[in-house]
Amino acid sequence: MPLRVELKPFERIVIGESVIINSAGRTCFLVEGEAPILREKDTITPETAAKRLYLCVQTMYLKNDPEPYRTACRGLLDERAEDRDLIAAVARQVSDGRLHEALKDIRKLIEHERQPLTV
Numbered sequence: 001m002p003l004r005v006e007l008k009p010f011e012r013i014v015i016g017e018s019v020i021i022n023s024a025g026r027t028c029f030l031v032e033g034e035a036p037i038l039r040e041k042d043t044i045t046p047e048t049a050a051k052r053l054y055l056c057v058q059t060m061y062l063k064n065d066p067e068p069y070r071t072a073c074r075g076l077l078d079e080r081a082e083d084r085d086l087i088a089a090v091a092r093q094v095s096d097g098r099l100h101e102a103l104k105d106i107r108k109l110i111e112h113e114r115q116p117l118t119v
Contacts, residue, residue: 002030003037012040050109053090057106061099083109 007013007022014020016035031037086105093102 002032004028004030005037014038014040014043050106054103054106054110057090057094057099057102060094061103 005013006026006028008026009022009024011022012019013022015031015037086109090102090105090109093099093105
């Protein structure tokens, strides 16, 4: 059974390894086959992952009780393999309890990763 997809004007969708950008009008189409499909709003871009990491470290910093958040932060750090050096620095800072410094470096990640969705 085909998947029916409706796109708003200029909405993006990823089908397989391709990003499809809708034109100015609403569009509806059917997709048959087994290609992976994600709407842009359902993807986690590097910027979104960095913001989630920032929120996690921010919570650790403000609560002054980092233990419940360490595992979540470790998982988010693993998502950012393409920025290994900065991530390694953030991981060390979190491990050492230097959370304010980690927040500064995560802001650098957020700025560095501001770019449109590509595959």
